[in-house]
Amino acid sequence: MLPVERHRFITEVLSQRGRVLVQEVAELCQISLETARRDLTLLEKRGLLLRSHGGAVFVNQHEIEKHYVPAIEQGESFRDRSNQAPDQKTRIAKRALALINPGDCLLLDSSSTSWFLARQLPDIQLVVLTNSLHIIQTLAAKANVKTIGLGGEYSAKYEDFIGVLAEKLLTEFVINKLFFSCHGISHEGGIRESNEHHARLKQQMLLSSEHKILLADSSKFGRRSFARICHYREIDTLITDTLEDEEFRQELAWSNVNVIEVAPVKHKQVSLKTQRGDPFSTS
Missing domain, CATH: 1.10.10.10 (Winged helix-like DNA-binding domain superfamily/Winged helix DNA-binding domain)
Known part of the structure; x- marks a missing residue:
């Protein structure tokens, strides 16, 4: 049961x-x-x-x-999540592109961050498996990307497919790289999801993939979440916008997790007030 x-x-x-x-x-x-x-x-x-x-x-x-509220309905809708931290998710997605090579078989979960990655994917020879309806629709416009949708029970709230059928299909493929996100990540609880159905599917995704890459913006750190996905040691790479907790950074290093930060570039401000003879001067 x-x-x-x-x-x-x-x-x-x-x-x-x-x-x-x-x-x-x-x-x-x-x-x-x-x-x-x-x-x-x-x-x-x-x-x-x-x-x-x-x-x-x-x-x-x-x-x-x-x-x-059934556990499957715990968590925010896809539409709500896709409007949160768009700049950070875009930077994370662009950095993730460096880990993708032509000919790869990729697995993208139904997180909004993976959707940002799908939008950035170049139109090159790739196979992409996903349970996200939005990612399927996004990749349909890329002629060289072969997209395989994971079947299962459709969730209108999350706009994705979940359940036994989706989990079973994952066992049929050799997947090079998994890109996924989570609801929360903490020292004590590890990497977690808002409901057990998505947590269980992501556990199967981890088992089916050779290289595991977590895409998580800084709002995920320290957030309490309902269902456990995995421990840090079960992933290979974390891509985030910033990681300020040095103790947590050390824990990830001890777990052999490669941390990649993509903080925004700080542009040097240039004053318009220059020396005498400035062509913009109104004097």
Whole structure:
């Protein structure tokens, strides 16, 4: 039973019984007591139940329907994300081009940063796999780029494809380079996503790819996120606009992660006030 299915099941049991014990949750869902406790704690944070000694009690069904958000819907929509930090994402995407060679088989996730990369890709001999509808549409105009869409369940909110079919198709290819992003990255939690469905798909992407490149602007650092994708040591390269945390930089170095920063170029200001004889002088 998937976590999202399990959470819905628990709320339904509570609506019928009024209360449920941790032991009952573990037995009904065939999970460990520790997992059952975590599920109840998470559902309490969402306002769907109240924890009690050894279990949980019912919250009004109207409130459950009002506030319940399936885990697949956690996170911001693609449209919202694509409008965040466009300058940083553009610089990151342009720097990533240096890692791409003609003949490569690339895998791009459905992040907005990967979409910025797709827009920058030259029209050269490439094979690109992606689960992003926007990336498929963008690459359709590039005659020399062969685009393969990962099938699966379509998400209108994220404008991408997810699920078992998308994960299974990844096993059929030899992928040279994966370019992906995340919702958050931190010292303690590693690289994380806003929901478990995208986290699980990205885990399979990592397993299927030879070289793993994380594209993450500085707003991602220190952000708390719901589902774990991987540890830093599982990626090869991080491309970001700036990394100010020196302790974190050292941790990445210990994990053999190559960090590439693409901070904006600071242009020297030139004063219009010059020596006597300045042709722009109005005197």
